[in-house]
Amino acid sequence: MDVYFFFEWLDNSFLATMSKAYGGVFAVVQMFHLLSLALLGGTVLLADLRLLGVMLRDVPSRVVVASTQRWFDVALIGSLLSGIFMSSAVALKLYYNEMFWAKMASFAIGLVFVYGIRRPLLAFDHATLSPWVLRLVAVTSLVIWFTVAASGRWIGFS
Amino acid sequence: MSRKTLQRIAVGYxxxxxxxxxxxxxxxxxxxxxxxxLAYG
Incomplete structure (x- = not known):
């Protein structure tokens, strides 16, 4: 399925006009994008390193995971909305960028993983789950979100 | 979904x-x- 029409529409949209005409607005939105990414990365690191038993060992892993979930959702919505605005400024350029698609693919894989597997699985009592499965879930989560962040950064170099 | 099935899916994924x-x-x-x-040989 070709999604070029969406990028063409985005390039001609009101968002694109705003992001291209007002550098200040773009900078503020970019700041929110980076803050959202920092928050998202922070929640992922906290929960996954706890699952791996690297940090916060005196706090039950279920408490750490439950506390970070809401902030993860906030960060995800923030990064998504600000990301759409930012990409409107260079929509057609992004369409031809391989790393952009790598980021979108890993982002989609991350969403399926978080909401389809990780969250339902971690809703069970962690003591009843295999420790190796918990570790694999944590490593998978770290690798997915690292790939999202690193391929996003790589867009600037490619 | 049962715990066991979810664990299997998590491992596969x-x-x-x-x-x-x-x-x-x-x-x-x-x-x-x-x-x-290419740049430095």
């Missing part, structure tokens, strides 16, 4: 993701090395 990520990053690093070779 995790292995697939880790293998795909290893392939993807190996490819990226390889392309950077090739670029550096």
């Amino acid at each position: 995790g292995i697939l993701v880790l293998a795909a990520a290893a392939w993807f990053w190996a490819r990226q690093v390889q392309s950077v090395i090739e670029l550096l070779r």
Whole structure:
């Protein structure tokens, strides 16, 4: 399925006009994008390193995971909305960028993983789950979100 | 979904993701090395 029409529409949209005409607005939105990414990365690191038993060992892993979930959702919505605005400024350029698609693919894989597997699985009592499965879930989560962040950064170099 | 089924899905998905990520990053690093070779010989 070709999604070029969406990028063409985005390039001609009101968002694109705003992001291209007002550098200040773009900078503020970019700041929110980076803050959202920092928050998202922070929640992922906290929960996954706890699952791996690297940090916060005196706090039950279920408490750490439950506390970070809401902030993860906030960060995800923030990064998504600000990301759409930012990409409107260079929509057609992004369409031809391989790393952009790598980021979108890993982002989609991350969403399926978080909401389809990780969250339902971690809703069970962690003591009843295999420790190796918990570790694999944590490593998978770290690798997915690292790939999202690193391929996003790589867009600037490619 | 039962706990056991979810655990199996998590293991399968995790292995697939880790293998795909290893392939993807190996490819990226390889392309950077090739670029550096072209630039510096």
